[in-house]
Amino acid sequence: MRSNRFAYLVLAAAAMPLAAAPGSAQDQKQAVASSGTIVEGAMASPQHKTLVAAVKAAGLVDTLTSAGPFTLFAPTDAAFAKLPAGTVDTLLKPENKAKLASILTYHVVPGKVTATMLVDQIRAGGGQAVLMTVQGGTLTATISDGKVMLRDEAGGTATVTAADMMQSNGVIHVTEAVSLPA
Numbered sequence: 001m002r003s004n005r006f007a008y009l010v011l012a013a014a015a016m017p018l019a020a021a022p023g024s025a026q027d028q029k030q031a032v033a034s035s036g037t038i039v040e041g042a043m044a045s046p047q048h049k050t051l052v053a054a055v056k057a058a059g060l061v062d063t064l065t066s067a068g069p070f071t072l073f074a075p076t077d078a079a080f081a082k083l084p085a086g087t088v089d090t091l092l093k094p095e096n097k098a099k100l101a102s103i104l105t106y107h108v109v110p111g112k113v114t115a116t117m118l119v120d121q122i123r124a125g126g127g128q129a130v131l132m133t134v135q136g137g138t139l140t141a142t143i144s145d146g147k148v149m150l151r152d153e154a155g156g157t158a159t160v161t162a163a164d165m166m167q168s169n170g171v172i173h174v175t176e177a178v179s180l181p182a
Contacts, residue, residue, distance in 0.1 A: 068169035105135035153182035
């Protein structure tokens with residue numbers, strides 16, 4: 001009974017606004033919500049300009065507008081701003097296109113993984129779910145303090161701050177950190 005209640009709290013936390021201020025989960029969901037593709041959903045969000053610029057620079061627009069389905073863990077502009085100074089500018093240079101594409105595809109999981117499905121996978125996995133990314137690496141999803149957390153191969157963590165922005169070719173979950181492959 002405790003695990004069902006816990007899963008409900010996690011799902012409710014992922015779906016509820018975190019605050020009424022700009023940048024809250026509700027703002028993120030409203031900005032991203034779209035009937036278009038994952039790329040169009042990100043383009044509609046004022047908080048994902050860096051992600052969209054990176055997707056364009058990496059040449060991934062066609063891939064992420066294809067039929068999919070895909071699950072995108074989408075870092076916000078604030079997430080990219082947490083990287084060391086100059087990192088984003090360096091990655092956006094043409095000579096770093098392959099590295100940028102590797103980082104971006106590390107945020108994409110094949111298939112449509114909703115918040116409910118992810119929480120179910122975490123519960124079935126004894127407290128964690130290992131997600132294979134399009135890049136070929138893994139993200140490990142857990143629940144901490146009622147929030148879904150992603151641990152990347154470099155040891156960093158990202159919190160899902162808004163979930164289940166359904167798109168025509170998948171779903172977007174917003175994160176507050178950039179995940180990095182090994």
